[in-house]
Amino acid sequence: MKHWLAQRTLTAVVAAGLLSTTAIAGSMTALSGSAQAATRKAASNVTLTMESSPTNTLTRSFNPFSTTSAIYLVAGTSFIYEPLLQFDAAKAGVVYDWLATSYHFGNGGKSITFTIRKGVKWSDGSPLTPADVAFTYNLVKKNAAINTFGLDITGVSTAGDTVTIDFPTPQYTNLQNIASVYIVPEKIWSTVGNPATFTDPNPVGSGPYVVGTYTPQGFTLTKNPSYWQAGNVRIGTLDFPAYATNTNAEEALFSGQLDWAGNFIPNLKQLFLSKSKYNTAWEAPLNTVTLEPNLSKFPFNDVAVRKAISLAVNRQQLSSQGEANLEPAAINASGLTLPVFGAYLSPSVAGATLSRTPQVAAAKKVLEADGWKMGSNGYFQKNGKTLSFSIQDPSSYSDYAADGAIIAQNLRAAGMDVTFQGLSVTAWSNDVASGTFDSVIHWSNTSQNPYGMYNGWLNSALDTPKSAAGDYEGLHSSVINRELAAVASAPTLAAEKARLAPIESYMANNLPLIPLVYGVAWSEVNGQQITGWPTPSNPYESAQPATPTNEVVVLHLRPRG
Helix, strand or coil: CCCCCCCCCCCHHHHCCCCCCCCHHHHCCCCCHHHHHHHHHHHCCCEEEEECCCCCCCCCCCCCCCCCCHHHHCCCHHHCCCCCEEECCCCCCCEEECCEEEEEEEHHHCEEEEEECCCCECCCCCECCHHHHHHHHHHHHHCHHHCCCCCCCCEEEEECCEEEEECCCCCHHHHHHHHCCCCCCHHHHCCCCCCCCCCCCCCCCCCCEEEEEEECCEEEEEECCCCCCHHHCCCCEEEEECCCCHHHHHHHHHCCCCCEECCCCCCHHHHCHHHCCCEEECCCEEEEEEEEECCCCCCCCCHHHHHHHHHHCCHHHHHHHHCCCCCCECCECCCCCCCCCHHHCCCCCCCCECCCCCCHHHHHHHHHHCCCEECCCCCEEECCEECEEEEEEECCCHHHHHHHHHHHHHHHHCCCEEEEEEECHHHHHHHHHHCCCCEEEEECCCCCCHHHHHHHHHCHHHCCCCCCCCCCCCCCCHHHHHHHHHHHCCCCHHHHHHHHHHHHHHHHHHCCCEEEEEEECCCEEECCCEECCCECCECCCCCCCCCCCHHHHHCCCEECC
């Protein structure tokens, strides 16, 4: 299953511009003359086959703003479309200049000005201009359904090579969300009608690859001859096969058909790492996995039910059995990924610990105090309704399917009529986006600080009809929205920590999401033919193929030998 870096933010220190950006083009050795020719020849013969998460058959949709498009489901968007800046998900403070070569905040943090890189071309050979960048941000401003980062844009303007974006409040902590919007060509997207439903079957982007072959079972991307970092594109073809289950993907990885995968694999050392000196894995903890209840539905609109669920869940069992001891049990109700974000933990929630083992008696007491009574059917009832719901996740996410079954068993033991329902990835993705579910197990945003995680979880601007890009549980709190805005405007790290405290307390006291385990960045590499992968000792990026910054990884790769 994928732990997606769908929305990302940078720490206030970096966002305030106190650290300089570094272009990846400058951090990699430039190639020229015969060396470039040799690299191009080698690259043309090398295919990188990658898989970030099981999925079903794919429709021909490459819309960079759609969370149900084929390119999104296989995590290939960044190879076609690019943002203004790229951010290292594995190392806080590392920022790469991309389509922008610099930025600075103005008007007390209420505006940000980007200098757009010269010489960049779209894949059809036409120039990418500041007007394209301004058009893209205006498109996001006017269409909530594609505003996947929940940006509150009040104005966009250009001057020479720069684009300035205005906001009603300071945005120091929100740089990563602002700069991660995929830029699209105005000449095409100005005529597509609804940008949220446009399938974009023949995309024109600025990225290193273009669409090659396509079938419902997968597609390939081939080198973009107009790419602005052409010397760094040393892998000729990217192949994205669609594997229906974790098991199918693992079989392909074990047999050498996959070079790069991102899946839960029990007995990883025995089944994969021990088989070849070229096989590696790096699974750093990056986010928090929660049970996300649909707050608009009975019984989840009752906070006592959410508290009882949290008390009755056996997190140690989820960690040891569902996640094969690869993902540790969550320990604090704030949802903060610990120890990654331990420095941000407010004293007010330091004691909001989560039990590793089920507290069935305590869960029942919480329900009884709220007026629930045990019915003749063996489950709690209130006002003639049984405390009943389902947990819905893809059957192909084998660890989440196991987790769902475990949680259902835990909750039935506490008097709740709960079942696990396995779905296809496509059906599940549509249900999550449209809010037509009871509850789901879902990963949080992977972020360089807590703001990005909380923003993705709680910002009601992300809960748009039929195409939610976050706030999947449907929390609509004007107070929380204001507190999120206050965190985004924090000019210092100390202010950021202070402004996070009420959000942490709200999470711990109200449990709009119920923390389960701490998610890791699943990454398995068969490096027999390709080298240059990120490692704990060289964390230029996360090694997880499901992140939008996988483009940074591929531009570091080269054929072995």
